[in-house]
Amino acid sequence: MKNKTGESLVQRIFSASESQDFENLALDVFHFQYQNCTVYQKFCDALDLDVNAVQALNNIPFLPVELFKKHQVVSFNGDPEIVFSSSGTTGSIRSTHYVYDLKLYKKSFLKSFRLFYGDPSDYCILALLPAYLEREGSSLVYMADQLIKASGHPLGGFHLNDLGVLNEKLKMLMDVDQKILLIGVSFALLDLAEQYPMPLKNTIVMETGGMKGRRREMIRHELHQQLCDAFGQTVIHSEYGMTELLSQAYSKGDGLFTAPPWMRVLIRESNDPLAFVNDGCTGGVNIVDLANIYSCSFIATQDLGKINPDGSFEVLGRFDNSDVRGCNLMIG
Numbered sequence: 421m422k423n424k425t426g427e428s429l430v431q432r433i434f435s436a437s438e439s440q441d442f443e444n445l446a447l448d449v450f451h452f453q454y455q456n457c458t459v460y461q462k463f464c465d466a467l468d469l470d471v472n473a474v475q476a477l478n479n480i481p482f483l484p485v486e487l488f489k490k491h492q493v494v495s496f497n498g499d500p501e502i503v504f505s506s507s508g509t510t511g512s513i514r515s516t517h518y519v520y521d522l523k524l525y526k527k528s529f530l531k532s533f534r535l536f537y538g539d540p541s542d543y544c545i546l547a548l549l550p551a552y553l554e555r556e557g558s559s560l561v562y563m564a565d566q567l568i569k570a571s572g573h574p575l576g577g578f579h580l581n582d583l584g585v586l587n588e589k590l591k592m593l594m595d596v597d598q599k600i601l602l603i604g605v606s607f608a609l610l611d612l613a614e615q616y617p618m619p620l621k622n623t624i625v626m627e628t629g630g631m632k633g634r635r636r637e638m639i640r641h642e643l644h645q646q647l648c649d650a651f652g653q654t655v656i657h658s659e660y661g662m663t664e665l666l667s668q669a670y671s672k673g674d675g676l677f678t679a680p681p682w683m684r685v686l687i688r689e690s691n692d693p694l695a696f697v698n699d700g701c702t703g704g705v706n707i708v709d710l711a712n713i714y715s716c717s718f719i720a721t722q723d724l725g726k727i728n729p730d731g732s733f734e735v736l737g738r739f740d741n742s743d744v745r746g747c748n749l750m751i752g
Contacts, residue, residue, distance in 0.1 A: 425452050426495065426713055430524065433682050433710045434531060442684065443477045446708055449717050450480045456495040459487060460716050467694075478696055482688070482706045482720035488515035488664045496520045496714045505557035506663040507630070515663050517559065520714040525666045528711040529563045530570065532680040536670045537601070537624070540570035544593050546586065547578045548604030548612065549628070554580075559663050560628060564603060573598070587616040594621050603659065605630045606643055612650075619652030626657040626670075640675045660735060664719055666711040669733070676732040684708040685733045687726055699727045702736060 429449055436445045453460050454471055464471065464481050474480055487493060490513070494500070500518035507514070519525060533540060545568045552558040561578075568576045575593060579586045593600050600623040604612070609627055625647060644656040655673030669679040679685060687703040689695040697703045705723040712719075725735045 426456070429713055433713065434527065436710070437681055442681070442710075445710060446477050446480065446684075446717070447474065449710055449713060450474060452713070453495045453716055453718075457493060457716055459483070459491045459493045460495075460718075463487070477684075477708070478686070480708075480718050481694070482686075482718045483716045484693075484720050485515070485662070485664055485722060488517065489513045492516070492518055493664075493716050494518050494520070494714065495716070502562075503557060504559040504562070504663050505555075507552065507555065507558070517663050517665075517715060519666070524711060524713070525559075525562075526566055528667050528680075528682070529566070532668055532670070533567060535680055536672070536678070540567050541572055543571055543576075543599045543601040543624075544573035545571045545576045545601045545603065546589065548586065548602065548608045549578065550580050550605065550608050552605065553578060560661065563661075563668075583612050583615055586612065587618075590618075590620060590623070594623075597622055600624070601626060603628065609647055610643070613647055614650070617650040621652075623651070623653075624657050625651055625653055626659055628659045628661075644675075662721070664712075664715070665707060665709045666715075667709045675734050676728065677734065678732050682710040685725070685727060687733075688720065690724075690739075693720060697726075699729055702726045704739065705733070705735065 429452060432445055436442045451471070454464055460483055463483055467481055469481060483493070500520055501522045502519050504517040504519060505514045547564040547568065549561060549564060552561045564578070575589055590600065600620070602623055603626040606627050606629055609625065627643065627647070647656050648654065657673065658671040658675060658677070659668055660671070660677050661668035667680060667683040669677040669683065671677045686706040686708070687697050687701065688706050689697055690703050693704065702724055705721045705725040707719045707721060709717050709719065722739050723735050724737045724739060725733055727733045
């Protein structure tokens with residue numbers, strides 16, 4: 421049974437617009453999750469945190485995303501409606517996200533999509549997500565499936581390895597000037613680009629990242645340039661999300677991501693996870709996802725990034741064993 425406090429917070433999540441509204445709601449969510457999420461409470465207690473002293477967003481501890489691999493990070497009692505799991509190499513431990521209310525996830529990604537791209541019914545949505553379709557429990561597949569259904573276009577749908585069929589479908593849609601959203605994992609989009617290069621009109625090409633061991637890793641600029649050259653595009657769009665979250669940010673080009681109003685990115689010091697850097701400096705990406713009310717809304721990711729003066733953010737790489745030092749870190 422849902423906590424009544426949680427239900428009242430849910431009603432506020434998608435209406436917080438002003439910065440102060442967001443911060444006040446984030447503080448309320450923090451106190452709710454401290455009381456209801458055992459994993460998060462133990463993490464905060466291990467930091468010797470004075471909960472009553474948390475009076476600002478920057479005072480809230482961010483839970484390391486790695487804890488989703490070995491713990492049930494939940495702020496509810498009872499059974500989840502669905503369990504999402506991350507992709508991973510054979511034998512690796514995958515993150516799991518126990519989702520109590522699928523309606524909340526659906527509301528989050530539909531509102532976000534409409535905010536950035538308009539109504540799904542304006543598009544024929546084609547999803548090229550073989551690495552995700554080949555396993556169960558992908559939150560990205562669930563989102564894409566719901567967007568395809570919301571689109572309602574008869575030619576919309578998923579494609580696994582049938583690139584020739586996808587190529588013919590793209591031609592048919594372009595012949596009737598149908599707006600197209602082609603969303604795909606990076607390696608699959610590169611496969612399509614190599615086997616069936618052609619100028620795509622009225623088309624948004626959106627990559628979700630990930631070579632999944634199928635191809636060599638490459639920097640974003642190189643990936644986008646190859647896709648632009650093959651498909652006659654000036655920009656490649658991107659989606660930024662993860663199994664442990666219920667919200668996504670989008671980039672309409674150059675890897676500059678914008679988050680919906682109920683999601684915010686902060687950049688932490690690379691060598692001091694409790695401190696934050698100034699805009700323009702590189703550090704670890706911390707995400708506030710208020711829609712993630714029944715799990716944990718404050719996640720410290722393994723991504724490196726920076727926030728730009730206009731409020732957009734960039735994802736520049738991932739932490740490894742190298743010595744990273746805030747603004748001194750240079751990534752190609």
